Amino acid sequence: MEILFWPRSTSPMNFPLSPESSPSLSCVSPRSLRSARKRWPMNFRMCRSARFRIGIEDSRGALRRKNDATGIPNPPERGLRSHVTMRHMQLTALALTGIVKARALELGFDRVAVGHVGALQHAAEFQRWLDAGYGEGMDWIEETRAERLEPARLLPGVRSAVVVALHYGPRADDPSWEAVSRYARGADYHEVMRPRLHVLRDFLSETAGAGCRASLDTSAVLERDLAASAGLGWIGKNTNLIAPRAGSYFFIGTVLTTAELVPDGPVADHCGTCTACLEACPTDAFVAPWVLDARRCLAYLTIEHRGDVPDAWKPHMRDWLFGCDVCQDVCPWNRKVPLAREPALAPHGPLESLEVLLAMDDATFRARFRGTAIFRAKRAGLARNAALVLGNRGDGAAEPALRRALDDPDPGVRAAAAWALARLEATHGAVSGDPGAGASG
Ligand code: SF4
Ligand code: SF4
Missing domain, CATH: 1.25.10.10 (Leucine-rich Repeat Variant)
Known part of the structure; x- marks a missing residue:
């Protein structure tokens, strides 16, 4: 008998497992299961046929089936036992990833993506940027160069990054705020996001029994790079992270973790031949x-x-x-973007x-x-x-x-x-x- 569970507030996009394909979490610690059971009591059920359905560790017949609903290929005949172990680990990572994503959305973040933390994609560009002095005056960036280039210095054994987004625009704010960048008109986003990010960090840490570290623009982490490799958007020519249906008006926060999660993969660059932002910069x-x-x-x-x-x-x-919002306001990807849902980010009265x-x-x-x-x-x-x-x-x-x-x-x-x-x-x-x-x- 296996215990199956899945969070209630999941969408197909963010939680790739349907209830019918939910994998076994038997290798998650009993403490984590108790915690998850407390959070989603309605989503627990006992299922006798789980092993057969997902075919992870017994029937050879089940294992021979072609890709099942999880999308993970079945192993070849030889070396079956090690493949079975690996497959079980993959399924556990898949389930854990889905649960963490669901929790992030439940906490009020608008989007979430997961990336593998390895060699940073834009490390060389970052080094060249610093060496050219383009960040002069922001000494804290130079002082933390090594940590930014190597996240393992911040969290030894780091494997994955959970990156969340909170949208902040556009809103029909009082015209007196027009001279203030959209992101800065309401509460400080650090204050809005930090408590939720810490809840997400603690949840992941407790559920996976893994080391976790939250970062919100204040730690020495190349968050935009991690967010891009996780697929939260691509880095546009204006250096902002842009998502196809969300534009660039969003904050990002990161939880680094030693847990093995299933990465989403980067999205393609859609700037094309556009140069609107480069030409509009005052x-x-x-x-x-x-x-x-x-x-x-x-x-x-x-x-x-x-x-x-x-x-x-x-x-x-x-x-x-x-x-200044000029290089974002002219970006065609910001023409149709979702409205900010977070009331704390709206301004208090006219400026x-x-x-x-x-x-x-x-x-x-x-x-x-x-x-x-x-x-x-x-x-x-x-x-x-x-x-x-x-x-x-x-x-x-x-x-x-x-x-x-x-x-x-x-x-x-x-x-x-x-x-x-x-x-x-x-x-x-x-x-x-x-x-x-x-x-x-
Ligand atoms: S448009 Fe404004 S925010 Fe963008 S690079 Fe130029 S000055 Fe900076
Ligand atoms: S304005 Fe054009 S070039 Fe600049 S970030 Fe947007 S799509 Fe890319």
Whole structure:
């Protein structure tokens, strides 16, 4: 007698086993079975004919059948016993993979894929990118180069990666948020995804009795590379992960595991001859297709960069207050994408005006933006960006707010306000006073 079980919330796409082809999990530990039984009590059943149906370890007649519902080829006559063992292991991995995928979807992730962790597909490109200095200013990437190239340094014995996606766009947000990248308008996605990812990690660890490690943009893991080899999408020329029916507006999280899971396999690159993203970038940040000079990218300049923004890039910021979506917005694969389902990612009310953001003090900034992605730019970064956007908009009505910002305690904000006032002067003629006053550190 065998115990068969399968999770309730499974779809054919994410859980390739139908109840009729569910394999035996007799080599999973009794503790794991008890845990699974508690979670899906309705899906357990006792089945006398299981061994015959899936033909894994007894009847030679059953083993000789051509590919059964699992799709795993039957073994040849010779070396039957070792093939039987291997087949049993494959079936266990298949069942475990299905269960973990189902759990990921149950936790609210929109998609999930599994990849084998071996030599990273784009390791050489990553090394060249770092060596060229395109990631300058993001020291944490260089400091963790070795770990990123070799996931086994983070989790010895790692075999597989479970990669999940959470969609964040598009939504009909209040127009006041247009200058903020879509991903950053609501709660910080780390806060939204981390607890669920940890539940998934613990579930896999407990069910498989395997070592697991969760990563969400904060560990030294080349997540996009792992996600691409798992088949969650392909890496587009704009360096984003793109999926055929989901576009690129999604976050990814990863659980590395020592468990052997059945990989999904990569999807084909569908960029073709398109170059829309490369041509639309406001700062010409793409050195070549798939090669981004992050130092020129507005996502870096408006969020990670501290202090004054180099003059050459200030006009190119145009209207972008936090991040930039241009190379995603022009991508044809983002024309028809699923709406974000996660309510926490929606913004809380309209965004304050640029003048209010420019004048915001630390306490108000913390109260308003703690727990959101915008918090990462800090009060000074957001005020600096607000001043630069006011300068780019060229609205003379912003002059008083910019003039007050010349007394801001942060030198980067003062420099941005001075630049914006000079730009207003160039647009509207003389402005009162000296825009350069107070701009120096
Ligand atoms: S995010 Fe904006 S600035 Fe950065 S590469 Fe894309 S289009 Fe260019
Ligand atoms: S805009 Fe075109 S080239 Fe760029 S990522 Fe999308 S499909 Fe690929």
